Amino acid sequence: MITLYGIPNCDTVKKARLWLTEHGVEHQFHDFKKQGVPEAALDQWLAALGWEPLVNRKGTTWRKLDEATRAAVVDATSARALMLAQPSVIKRPVVQWFNGVTVGFDAEVWHSRR
Numbered sequence: 001m002i003t004l005y006g007i008p009n010c011d012t013v014k015k016a017r018l019w020l021t022e023h024g025v026e027h028q029f030h031d032f033k034k035q036g037v038p039e040a041a042l043d044q045w046l047a048a049l050g051w052e053p054l055v056n057r058k059g060t061t062w063r064k065l066d067e068a069t070r071a072a073v074v075d076a077t078s079a080r081a082l083m084l085a086q087p088s089v090i091k092r093p094v095v096q097w098f099n100g101v102t103v104g105f106d107a108e109v110w111h112s113r114r
Contacts, residue, residue: 002027005041006092016093016105027095032087042083045094048101051079056091065089 004020004027006013020027030038045054055073056062062070065086073079083090095102097113 005094051076061088
């Protein structure tokens with residue numbers, strides 16, 4: 001089963017969920033706010049993608065962090081700790097496909113994944 005991870009009120013997550021539904025792609029939704037960030041999945045994402053694509057440095061959560069906290073995110077270990085403490089800092093959506101993982105919504109890339 002494909003799993004889409006994110007926050008339900010995020011516009012990009014809404015677009016992604018709609019795209020999956022419109023294209024008949026069966027999936028489940030994992031809400032970071034209600035269910036938290038699954039540590040094992042986060043470790044897989046970090047291994048597959050690296051930490052930089054997963055940290056949303058353009059989002060409100062990142063901008064609200066104090067400068068010292070932002071400056072401390074320098075590697076996978078520090079990024080992982082921040083993402084577990086502040087799930088909203090994770091770029092969304094993260095999608096676990098049958099053949100890998102993606103972050104963000106790109107319809108062209110998604111066509112090849114489903």
